[in-house]
Amino acid sequence: MHYYFFILFIIFSAFPACAQVPLSKISPSLQHQLADYPYWPVIILGESQLLSGGDSYDRFCKSSAGRKRSELRKKLISEYKETAEKEQDAILKIISYPKSAVRMWIVNAVGVTLKREEIYKAAASDKVKYIYADRQTPAAESKGGSVRHVLSPPTLKEFSLSGKKIPWNIKEIGADRVWKEFRITGEGVTVAMFDSGADYMHPDLQKNTWINRDEVANNGKDDDGNGLADDVYGYNFSKMSPSVIAEGKQQHGTWTSGIIAGDGSGGTITGLAPRAKLMHLIAWGSYCNTARAFEYALEEGADIINMSFSWPHLGQERGLIRLMCEQAACAGLVLVSGAGNFGSGGKNPAPLPLQLRIPEGIPCVIAAGGLNRKMKVPGFCSLGPVEWSQVKFYEDFPLPKGLVKPDVCGFPGPGYPILSTDGRGYVDPNTKIAGNSFSGPHISGVAALMLSANPEIPPWKVKELIETTAKAVEAGGKNPRSGAGLTDAYQAVKKAMGNH
Numbered sequence: 261m262h263y264y265f266f267i268l269f270i271i272f273s274a275f276p277a278c279a280q281v282p283l284s285k286i287s288p289s290l291q292h293q294l295a296d297y298p299y300w301p302v303i304i305l306g307e308s309q310l311l312s313g314g315d316s317y318d319r320f321c322k323s324s325a326g327r328k329r330s331e332l333r334k335k336l337i338s339e340y341k342e343t344a345e346k347e348q349d350a351i352l353k354i355i356s357y358p359k360s361a362v363r364m365w366i367v368n369a370v371g372v373t374l375k376r377e378e379i380y381k382a383a384a385s386d387k388v389k390y391i392y393a394d395r396q397t398p399a400a401e402s403k404g405g406s407v408r409h410v411l412s413p414p415t416l417k418e419f420s421l422s423g424k425k426i427p428w429n430i431k432e433i434g435a436d437r438v439w440k441e442f443r444i445t446g447e448g449v450t451v452a453m454f455d456s457g458a459d460y461m462h463p464d465l466q467k468n469t470w471i472n473r474d475e476v477a478n479n480g481k482d483d484d485g486n487g488l489a490d491d492v493y494g495y496n497f498s499k500m501s502p503s504v505i506a507e508g509k510q511q512h513g514t515w516t517s518g519i520i521a522g523d524g525s526g527g528t529i530t531g532l533a534p535r536a537k538l539m540h541l542i543a544w545g546s547y548c549n550t551a552r553a554f555e556y557a558l559e560e561g562a563d564i565i566n567m568s569f570s571w572p573h574l575g576q577e578r579g580l581i582r583l584m585c586e587q588a589a590c591a592g593l594v595l596v597s598g599a600g601n602f603g604s605g606g607k608n609p610a611p612l613p614l615q616l617r618i619p620e621g622i623p624c625v626i627a628a629g630g631l632n633r634k635m636k637v638p639g640f641c642s643l644g645p646v647e648w649s650q651v652k653f654y655e656d657f658p659l660p661k662g663l664v665k666p667d668v669c670g671f672p673g674p675g676y677p678i679l680s681t682d683g684r685g686y687v688d689p690n691t692k693i694a695g696n697s698f699s700g701p702h703i704s705g706v707a708a709l710m711l712s713a714n715p716e717i718p719p720w721k722v723k724e725l726i727e728t729t730a731k732a733v734e735a736g737g738k739n740p741r742s743g744a745g746l747t748d749a750y751q752a753v754k755k756a757m758g759n760h
């Protein structure tokens with residue numbers, strides 16, 4: 261008798277919950293980590309979401325035709341928060357309310373580092389849709405302070421081209437024609453830079469740096485009540501610090517910023533939308549940070565988010581970022597990314613269909629491919645297509661056709677001036693710095709001009725108009741090399757103005 265119970269005990273303790281562990285709700289990359297580690301940072305996706313994968317984004321866009329971007333923003337932020345509020349208590353209860361849990365609302369999800377057994381327990385709940393592996397545990401609370409360079413709100417003179425140089429890339433895209441003929445320069449539009457931070461003390465960026473007007477710098481308090489102390493120009497979510505200035509040689513975000521909004525104070529107008537504002541968000545590491553960056557951009561009024569980066573090999577986690585991007589787009593955020601530099605003729609070649617990654621491979625994100633001055637695609641540029649047929653909740657765009665990307669082209673450089681890294685002047689001529697990190701900002705600049713002309717057009721319409729007004733550089737329509745062709749600021753803004 262005793263022997264019999266002992267055997268049973270052995271069996272049940274060796275496989276305590278195997279029958280109950282719904283592995284189908286745990287991403288393969290998380291399962292892989294859990295085989296080696298007793299705990300791991302995870303994103304627990306709640307059952308209720310605005311979008312349910314598949315074609316639900318497209319259906320949302322169709323059913324929202326004619327709605328104003330500002331209305332969608334207001335309505336969806338409150339809906340997202342309500343869903344998160346309602347469902348996350350139940351999720352947190354299952355895992356015993358860990359203090360370090362990060363509640364998100366851009367997707368209804370909780371980010372937390374959990375033990376294997378707790379992950380299994382959460383996966384068994386009908387409140388939980390899926391559990392993804394995160395990349396790291398997000399940083400803890402901010403204490404504020406540490407903004408070393410504080411700007412005063414600028415006084416802007418009337419925009420003038422007198423005595424200013426205009427580089428060839430700006431002219432080729434027709435941005436200067438938009439400034440001259442329509443008198444549209446990006447005013448009223450804020451572009452969130454998901455990047456390395458920027459040298460906003462550069463004379464060409466000082467006046468167009470977004471300022472969180474209801475926040476006081478360096479007093480250690482969260483004056484505007486958005487949960488972050490002293491976030492005057494954006495936020496560094498990677499370090500949970502309000503300091504977003506880029507220093508030393510790491511000036512990637514200064515270059516991308518300059519292409520969007522460098523205002524020519526130092527003599528050369530490097531930006532397509534010189535009167536747009538730039539909000540700086542540093543949000544590497546945890547996917548909780550990606551969510552926080554989108555939430556910040558939406559709540560603080562950014563219109564566009566420029567994402568000049570590329571994440572390879574995310575596995576099922578691609579679906580998580582796609583949901584974040586789609587739900588951010590529904591709430592009126594235009595998403596732009598460079599196509600990446602993984603073409604077969606470059607230094608880091610990747611096979612097809614893996615050259616465009618995340619976020620640029622996501623359907624609602626405008627992926628900017630690259631053209632040189634001779635209108636040819638340089639060998640380093642990532643080419644499409646992109647496939648989604650293996651990604652849970654989507655399972656679309658099967659090969660061979662896949663999803664045709666890039667969507668449109670900008671200029672990856674080199675050859676046009678960019679802001680210098682010593683805080684003064686320009687790298688002009690720039691003979692070295694190139695990559696689709698710089699094609700993306702050309703498209704963000706065009707989008708900023710369009711939204712300055714007509715602020716209420718929704719993101720999917722902005723994407724459509726950018727593509728339909730682009731100048732084809734290859735025959736046969738949109739293709740996986742150059743997309744719809746070179747972006748045309750003049751035609752895009754003209755179409756945007758007619759679109760009420």
Ligand SMILES: [Ca+2]
Pocket residue numbers: 472473474475484486560
């Ligand atoms: Ca604020």
Ligand SMILES: [Ca+2]
Pocket residue numbers: 475481482483484485486487488489490491
């Ligand atoms: Ca604040």
Ligand SMILES: [Ca+2]
Pocket residue numbers: 404475476477478479480481482483489490491
């Ligand atoms: Ca403060």
